[in-house]
Amino acid sequence: MGATSNATAAQTSLPVEPDAGTRRLNTAKALQEAIGSQMEQDDSVFVMGEDVAAYGGIFSSTTGLLEKFGPDRVIDTPISESAFIGLGIGAAVEGMRPIVELMFVDFFGVCMDQIYNHMAKIHFESGGNVRVPMVLMAAVGGGYSDGAQHSQTLWGTFAHLPGMKLVVPSNPYDAKGLMTAAIRSDDPVVYMFHKGVMGLAWMAKNKRSIGAVPEEDYVVPIGRAKVVREGTDVSIVTLSLSVHHSLDVAEKLAGEGISVEVLDLRSLVPLDREAVIATAAKTGRVVVVDEDYESFGLSGEIAATITEHDPTLLRHFSRVCVPDVPIPYARELEYAVLPTAARIEAAIRTAVTA
Amino acid sequence: MRMETTEAVTGLRTEQRLGLLRQMILIRTFEEAILREYHADKSPGFDIGKGLVPGEMHLSAGQEPVAAGLCAHLETGDALTATHRPHHLAIAKGMDLRSLAGEIFGRESGLGHGRGGHMHLFDPSIHFSCSGIVAEGFPAALGQAFAFQRAGTNSVAAAVAGEGAANAGPFHESLNLAALWKLPVIFVIEDNDWGISVARDASTAVPSNAVRAAGYGMPGIRVEGNDVEAVHAAAGEAVARARAGGGPSLIEVHTLRLWGHFEGDAQGYRPELAGVPDKDPIPAYRQQLGDAGLLSDADAAAMEGEARTRVEDAVEHAKASPTPNPAEALKYVFVEGE
Ligand SMILES: Cc1ncc(C[n+]2csc(CCOP(=O)(O)OP(=O)(O)O)c2C)c(N)n1
Ligand SMILES: [Mg+2]
Numbered sequence: 001m002g003a004t005s006n007a008t009a010a011q012t013s014l015p016v017e018p019d020a021g022t023r024r025l026n027t028a029k030a031l032q033e034a035i036g037s038q039m040e041q042d043d044s045v046f047v048m049g050e051d052v053a054a055y056g057g058i059f060s061s062t063t064g065l066l067e068k069f070g071p072d073r074v075i076d077t078p079i080s081e082s083a084f085i086g087l088g089i090g091a092a093v094e095g096m097r098p099i100v101e102l103m104f105v106d107f108f109g110v111c112m113d114q115i116y117n118h119m120a121k122i123h124f125e126s127g128g129n130v131r132v133p134m135v136l137m138a139a140v141g142g143g144y145s146d147g148a149q150h151s152q153t154l155w156g157t158f159a160h161l162p163g164m165k166l167v168v169p170s171n172p173y174d175a176k177g178l179m180t181a182a183i184r185s186d187d188p189v190v191y192m193f194h195k196g197v198m199g200l201a202w203m204a205k206n207k208r209s210i211g212a213v214p215e216e217d218y219v220v221p222i223g224r225a226k227v228v229r230e231g232t233d234v235s236i237v238t239l240s241l242s243v244h245h246s247l248d249v250a251e252k253l254a255g256e257g258i259s260v261e262v263l264d265l266r267s268l269v270p271l272d273r274e275a276v277i278a279t280a281a282k283t284g285r286v287v288v289v290d291e292d293y294e295s296f297g298l299s300g301e302i303a304a305t306i307t308e309h310d311p312t313l314l315r316h317f318s319r320v321c322v323p324d325v326p327i328p329y330a331r332e333l334e335y336a337v338l339p340t341a342a343r344i345e346a347a348i349r350t351a352v353t354a
Numbered sequence: 355m356r357m358e359t360t361e362a363v364t365g366l367r368t369e370q371r372l373g374l375l376r377q378m379i380l381i382r383t384f385e386e387a388i389l390r391e392y393h394a395d396k397s398p399g400f401d402i403g404k405g406l407v408p409g410e411m412h413l414s415a416g417q418e419p420v421a422a423g424l425c426a427h428l429e430t431g432d433a434l435t436a437t438h439r440p441h442h443l444a445i446a447k448g449m450d451l452r453s454l455a456g457e458i459f460g461r462e463s464g465l466g467h468g469r470g471g472h473m474h475l476f477d478p479s480i481h482f483s484c485s486g487i488v489a490e491g492f493p494a495a496l497g498q499a500f501a502f503q504r505a506g507t508n509s510v511a512a513a514v515a516g517e518g519a520a521n522a523g524p525f526h527e528s529l530n531l532a533a534l535w536k537l538p539v540i541f542v543i544e545d546n547d548w549g550i551s552v553a554r555d556a557s558t559a560v561p562s563n564a565v566r567a568a569g570y571g572m573p574g575i576r577v578e579g580n581d582v583e584a585v586h587a588a589a590g591e592a593v594a595r596a597r598a599g600g601g602p603s604l605i606e607v608h609t610l611r612l613w614g615h616f617e618g619d620a621q622g623y624r625p626e627l628a629g630v631p632d633k634d635p636i637p638a639y640r641q642q643l644g645d646a647g648l649l650s651d652a653d654a655a656a657m658e659g660e661a662r663t664r665v666e667d668a669v670e671h672a673k674a675s676p677t678p679n680p681a682e683a684l685k686y687v688f689v690e691g692e
Contacts, residue, residue: 051550051552053551055550079519081522109487110522144408145409146410147409147471147474148474201400202399202402203402328469329460329470330461333468333682
């Protein structure tokens with residue numbers, strides 16, 4: 001497993017969350033840049049998945065990489081997720097650093113055994129003797145009427161299962177820094193990008209899908225949340241596309257004198273519990289905004305984290321999630337269950353009365 | 355000449371041949387209408403989530419010969435499982451066009467009251483279903499065949515999916531199980547040369563999926579040329595075998611994806627793109643029947659006119675139907691009252 005040691009050593013030398021500078025990219029480009037840069041520096045890194053080569057990834061996660069690195073390192077696969085994700089595991093065990101794309105996280109059903117019984121457990125079962133330095137990258141989320149099998153986030157499901165780290169960037173800066181950290185990590189990292197944060201030309205987008213990104217390599221440490229807006233009245237704990245909506249709501253309500261803090265979790269595994277507790281302690285009111293199913297998931301974990309720390313910390317806790325229903329196709333129904341800005345705003349207005 | 359050869363092989367009567375053409379024209383007319391409606395209100399720029407028909411849209415133009423040839427042998431009580439690209443099969447199986455269009459438009463009048471969308475069409479009245487997860491329909495077809503067998507009927511189940519799906523685990527598990535238990539299943543692989551942007555040669559180690567059938571203990575045949583009559587012949591044999599208790603068969607049809615994988619797909623990865631329209635199977639079959647003296651231009655125009663009337667009625671009906679009530683967004687997760 002010689003290839004792993006170089007990259008690990010290199011990791012420590014990269015800047016941690018440097019100044020963003022002025023160059024602006026969309027999230028997809030920032031992600032492509034992180035992958036490309038690591039591929040340039042480390043021959044053991046390769047990309048594999050369905051339609052990642054000529055197509056450049058259905059959601060543009062790998063655009064341009066085939067042209068730069070050729071078909072030996074940017075590899076289209078058959079529709080055989082168990083086989084190629086399992087192949088990624090085997091290659092990682094032998095010291096390569098695969099980035100394997102599962103086109104939509106919803107497809108995890110056909111290959112989850114490889115992911116949670118194998119990728120996630122090898123390091124533990126081997127008593128720490130075998131590492132799986134692999135990135136499993138997947139598109140998540142809804143909002144464009146793709147129906148119940150193509151619109152889920154499912155991060156709570158993955159985060160529930162021990163042994164894989166899980167990052168979910170909401171913006172270009174974090175997308176690059178977290179991908180760089182994920183590739184260089186000696187643990188398996190699941191990297192979920194919401195289609196709606198990528199800045200795709202063919203999908204509605206928030207202005208926050210474009211932002212300043214340093215040209216040089218850097219890492220956003222896995223497991224560190226970020227306060228993306230300071231506030232004093234109520235805290236939104238959230239991630240991914242919901243960060244965009246939460247910031248929109250916070251900006252709007254600031255005009256009415258309601259001061260909203262927004263915490264972007266960025267990583268779910270490990271979860272930055274300190275940051276969660278800190279914002280809860282600061283405002284005493286927490287609204288979790290989570291585009292995952294409500295029950296048995298992230299929102300409950302946030303409540304437990306705060307309550308276990310100090311049951312008296314909160315005056316208010318509520319959640320804006322997808323109620324426990326598959327994501328409907330019809331727009332009217334889908335937008336009734338997604339955590340929209342309108343639902344977030346209503347939750348904040350209720351929270352501040354507590 | 356080719357026609358006579360086919361006729362000798364298939365022994366099709368004139369009405370049957372006209373029926374195949376009529377079916378293909380109906381499907382194409384429907385797909386063209388959805389194409390038009392899908393793109394009508396997505397500008398300026400293409401926004402996949404916009405318009406009366408939002409979301410991914412996988413149209414089946416070019417693959418009509420598979421649907422028409424196969425479904426000519428299926429009864430209402432036979433089952434059919436399809437994929438993310440289901441309209442041709444749904445129509446040929448006999449789905450009510452208004453219910454189909456209603457679902458595509460996300461209306462209450464749709465098969466799933468707008469919950470499912472175009473990849474999730476469930477019509478129990480004709481035992482039709484489809485799924486957006488590649489290869490997901492194979493095992494369910496086994497189960498339907500199992501139920502038919504246990505019920506003592508001679509109904510069969512057909513499972514249709516693309517050549518890309520034939521590299522997924524459920525396909526292989528299903529072939530073995532169907533053969534082992536002699537289930538009345540017809541596996542149909544639509545080889546349209548592409549799985550999104552991945553060419554068949556880049557995904558599949560054997561030149562024909564028909565050869566895989568032998569490895570699982572069932573007959574396999576590959577139909578070349580996107581020829582509806584050849585599909586009809588192969589499907590006829592397979593369906594008869596299944597009905598008679600002879601177990602499963604596999605048919606691979608070399609067909610054609612006339613348009614993109616989904617709407618909005620620029621197909622830059624597809625080198626043969628310029629020549630694709632020339633391979634359209636419908637004008638070719640129409641010509642074939644015309645040359646054989648079975649169909650006049652007026653007959654063909656009448657078929658097209660009839661199809662247009664039915665399709666536009668379905669589209670108009672869908673557009674005029676109510677959208678689902680957001681207050682009912684949580685409905686249908688479970689059986690009411692359970
Ligand atoms: C398990 C799974 N993997 C990947 C996908 C994404 N996907 C949808 S259609 C498709 C290509 C399917 O190709 P094929 O089976 O040949 O059918 P075609 O689209 O050509 O009709 C892929 C990869 C999916 N829906 N499900
Ligand atoms: Mg195909």
